[in-house]
Amino acid sequence: MTDPLAPLLDLPGVGDAVATARDSVAEVHRHPTNRRGWPATSAEASVRAARASAVLDGGDPEIPEVGEVSDPVLAGALRVAEALGPLLPTWERAPMQALAKLHVLAAADLTDEDSLGRPRMGVDVTSRLDLLASLVAGGTKAPGPVIAAVVHGELLALAPFGAADGVVARAAARLTLIGTGLDPKGLAVPEVSFMRRQDQYRTAAAAFASGDRDGVTAWIIFCCEAIEAGAREATSIADAATAS
Numbered sequence: 001m002t003d004p005l006a007p008l009l010d011l012p013g014v015g016d017a018v019a020t021a022r023d024s025v026a027e028v029h030r031h032p033t034n035r036r037g038w039p040a041t042s043a044e045a046s047v048r049a050a051r052a053s054a055v056l057d058g059g060d061p062e063i064p065e066v067g068e069v070s071d072p073v074l075a076g077a078l079r080v081a082e083a084l085g086p087l088l089p090t091w092e093r094a095p096m097q098a099l100a101k102l103h104v105l106a107a108a109d110l111t112d113e114d115s116l117g118r119p120r121m122g123v124d125v126t127s128r129l130d131l132l133a134s135l136v137a138g139g140t141k142a143p144g145p146v147i148a149a150v151v152h153g154e155l156l157a158l159a160p161f162g163a164a165d166g167v168v169a170r171a172a173a174r175l176t177l178i179g180t181g182l183d184p185k186g187l188a189v190p191e192v193s194f195m196r197r198q199d200q201y202r203t204a205a206a207a208f209a210s211g212d213r214d215g216v217t218a219w220i221i222f223c224c225e226a227i228e229a230g231a232r233e234a235t236s237i238a239d240a241a242t243a244s
Contacts, residue, residue: 005135005142005150011217014146017224021145024231025183033238034187041237042186048233049174050074050081052191056198057166072109076164079105080171084178084186091175095133099160102171106164119160128158136176144182148173149208149223153216157209170194177227187237190223190230197226 009015028034034041051061051074059073069075083105091098100117107116119125132154140147155169170191177183177190194201204222207215 003140003142004131005140005146008142008146008150008216008220011213011220014217014220014224017221018143018145021224021227021231022143022182024228025177025188025234028187028231028234028238029183029185031235031238033242034185034234037238037241038185038187041234041241044237044241045187045189045234046081046084047078048189048237049170049191050077052189052195053077053080053167053170055195056170056191056201057164073164073167075109076106077167079108080167084171084175088175088179091136091172092179093137095136095172096129098175099129099155099168099172102168103161103164106167106171107161111161111163115162117161120162125158125160128154129160136179144177144180145224145227146220147180148176148182148227149220151176152223153205153208153219156205173223182227187234188227188230189233189237190226192233193226193229 009018047063051063054071054074054077055061057073057077059077060071061074063069063074063078069078080102083101087098087101090101099119104117119129132151135147136151142150152169152173155165155172159165161168174186174191177188178186200222204215204219208219209215
C-alpha cells in the first residue's frame with residue numbers, strides 16, 4: 001500500500017527541516033548530563049512543556065510553590081504531562097484510546113463528565129480520526145517530525161472534543177516524537193517555541209487546516225523549527241543541571 005504521508009517528504013524545504021530537527025535532538029541526547037541524568041532533565045522538560053501548552057490554551061503558567069494548582073487549564077496540562085510515559089504503549093497500539101485518556105486528564109475541570117474522552121460525532125471527524133489513528137499505529141514510514149506535525153495539525157483542525165483540544169493535540173505530538181524514536185527520552189520542548197511564537201503558531205495551524213499545499217508545507221517546517229528550538233531549550237536545561 002502507498003504510504004499516505006510519503007508525498008509530504010517531497011514538499012519544498014521539508015527534507016532539510018526534518019534533517020535539522022533530527023540532528024538537533026540527537027545532539028541533545030549526547031549531552032553529558034543526559035547520558036545518565038536524563039530522568040531529571042526529562043522531568044523538567046515535561047513541566048515546561050505543560051506550562052507552555054497551558055498558556056496556548058489561555059491558562060496560567062505559574063505553578064504555586066505551596067498548595068494545589070487552581071487554574072483548570074494548567075492543572076489539566078500537568079496531569080497530561082505526568083501521564084505521557086505510562087500512556088506511550090497505548091498510544092502506539094490504540095491511539096484513540098490514548099486520546100480519550102488524554103482528554104479525560106486535560107479537561108477534567110473544563111467540561112461535564114459525560115463529555116470527557118468522547119469525540120463529537122460526525123462522519124468527517126470520525127473518518128479523519130480513524131485515519132490518524134492508523135498512521136500512528138504503524139501506517140506510515142514517514143520520519144517522526146512529519147508524523148508529529150500531522151498529528152498535531154489534524155487534532156487542532158478537528159478540535160474533536162470541544163474542550164482542551166490544544167493541550168491534547170500538543171500532548172499527542174509529544175507522544176509521537178517519543179514513540180517514533182526521534183526523542184525517546186522526551187528532552188526537547190517544542191511547546192515553548194509554540195508559546196513564544198503564538199501568532200505564527202495559530203496562522204500556521206490554520207494554513208495546515210485549509211489543506212492547501214503551501215499551508216501544509218509551512219506547518220511542517222514550522223513544527224520542525226519548533227523541535228530545533230525545543231532542542232536548544234533542552235540544552236539549557238541540561239547545562240543548568242550540570243552547573244548545579
